[in-house]
Amino acid sequence: MLRWLQIGILLPLFSLGRGNFSSGSFNLTLYRQMPPLHQLDDYDLCLDRPSGSYCLAYVEILPNASSTLWHLIHEVSQDSKHRFRHDRVFRGVCLEGCKKRLIDLSESREHEEGTFLDQELIAYYAKVHRRASDADERLLYEELVNSCLNLKFGEEFSLQTRSLIEYCDTADDHLEHDGLDLIFYALLICILLLTLCSSIYDFRLSQINPQQTENFYRKAPSSRSKCKHPNLTRPLYITLSILALAVPAILTYVLELDAVYHLRPETYRYLYFRHSDTFYQMYPPFYTNLGGYLLGFLCGHLYLKKRPQGLVFRGNLKFELAMWLLVLATLGLLFSGYIFIRQDFAKPSLWLALYAGVHKNLWLLICAGFVFLMCCKVGGMAYDFCTLPLFRPLARISFQSFLWHVVILRIVAGCFRQPVYVSSFYLMCNVLSVFIITQVVAAFVAIVLELPLGEVLRCLMKPETGREEPNPVIQTSRAQSAV
Incomplete structure (x- = not known):
């Protein structure tokens, strides 16, 4: 049954990839x-x-x-x-x-x-x-x-x-640094200094009392999972649930936003500063992401509760079926928003506002479900792919990739002097080339700069040889009798 469900979901996906959703005829x-x-x-x-x-x-x-x-x-x-x-x-x-x-x-x-x-x-x-x-x-x-x-x-x-x-x-124009450039350089230096000082402080703290530091990190998860006021947990969750639905709906109605954020061609053309009110009002602010915080709390609580019992549900029909139902829910949510992309509706509209509140939180619920089930080793080929050994070195250079990705994008975009014909194949090649260049640069910087500096810092902070550790804890147990 599960195999037929997988085939029934994958076939529409392949047909969608071959479809043409262009509006109207094109001459x-x-x-x-x-x-x-x-x-x-x-x-x-x-x-x-x-x-x-x-x-x-x-x-x-x-x-x-x-x-x-x-x-x-x-x-x-x-x-x-x-x-x-x-x-x-x-x-x-x-x-x-x-x-x-x-x-x-x-x-x-x-x-x-x-x-x-x-x-x-x-x-x-x-x-x-x-x-x-x-x-x-x-x-x-x-x-x-x-x-x-x-x-x-x-x-x-x-x-x-x-x-x-x-x-x-x-031809003789030279770009001069202004006040904003100097502020950026100053902030960058401050961040680097804070990072270096925090690393040194952490090493010093570990040297002074390593046992206490280790106990702190062990007790932190268990202390976070316990609430000092358990009677307030349910009212807090209910309040967050109401606000998570109400805030996006109210903003959509009052500010006359779109029910679904749609990237228009003119948005690409003007580099995202136009026709993006829905995005800037609904996604970056913290008060529109209360549903994400709530589901993060619930997933963490459920994970800590189930962890002692073992979180391996792979092969369990109920959880495997839940994973594929989430895929169906994703497709249904995508199709439900198509009508708002295709048609224009009068604003403000109460129905648009209600749909916006539900739509945003359903996406969060689906994403939370995927994350929790993947943590439980459910997902079949998707889980196998995400746990490939290939991703381990990529994970080690992920921070450098984050730092250099925008720089690489700027350099690649600066190489174009004329408009280009954008096709699906061209876009795929461009994305892959930027990804590969970013990973190569990130690996080079990590090998040449990040890892050696980390080793130097570790050697400088290394405890003195022969220094006796304070408060040693020796665990002894009675030896079993040979008789």
Whole structure:
């Protein structure tokens, strides 16, 4: 029975991987007629000249009722929940080539004045690019860049644009450290010093009274499992349960958030600062994760309670069935949220708020169930895979991987100069390459720096030879009689 249940769950998963969930029909020929979302002049070639200047510009395509192409752009851009807005594009402009193009044509288009439609984005760029030179460059090159872009859009698409320079780079531009850089360096030094001092203090404490330190670590789990006020345990759990459901629901209703967080194409495009209110309000704050704290308490309590009895439930039909039912619950929860991703509902809505509260806590319950069952050695192939010896060295360098992962991502992303065609295969290769590079760098730093320094510190803190340990505890037992 359990085998048939596994097959019944895995078959839909394979069919989902082959499915196509794109909303509406997609015409590639019409899509290619629209202006590209990003089009960049050669950055390295532009700045290779001593007087080279390169500007990235945000461009809004102006409405044109007589243009068939504009109507297509407008229609596609209306569904910003599932598609990119094609009436908002970005252009990288080499100013030397821009000036040459205008001189050759002996023509300069009139600078399009007016108010930008996307004031939120304009305010964001003004906040991010706050160098004194940015404002000067906008005033100096704004008309030039807008004339070039209008000339190009007029020739290729018979459309007019309004542009804003996001930032400019010049060949002789040198990035200077500001106050935020100095604050970051100071915090980093403080963290390193605190880590070193705490390690030295721990070694000293172990030297002074090793038996007391060992007893402390032995008694800590048992003392944590005992509550000084057992009568308050149940009211505390009930209160946490109510708050875990109520807080996400109230926030969803009051702030008019989405019931399910959905990464829109525009969210990727603007690097997660737009259309992410649901994420920032529902996931990072501690008060929206009370359900996780509650389930963590319950799982820990259950684990400590069952540990003396032995936590090996592998092969037990009841627990194996529970694991696969959790898989079904995961699929059901995913499908239940699809309607909120596909459709737009009026906000605020009481039903959206109730679903948001239940949805978030059901995910936590499913994750807690998976963790507890895996601790009980339940899970079949999944448990066998997670306990492979391969993961032991990866676990030893996991801290270094955590430290270097963002650095590797930054370096890999900085290698791209032009937009790339993103497919499933490309994305998989990119993820694997970043993972492998991160692990290689983490292993190198661990071998060259972390492990040797740890050994040096251990040798420096090593007790003196021949030093008598205080309060030795000798356990004796009566020898068995040979008779």
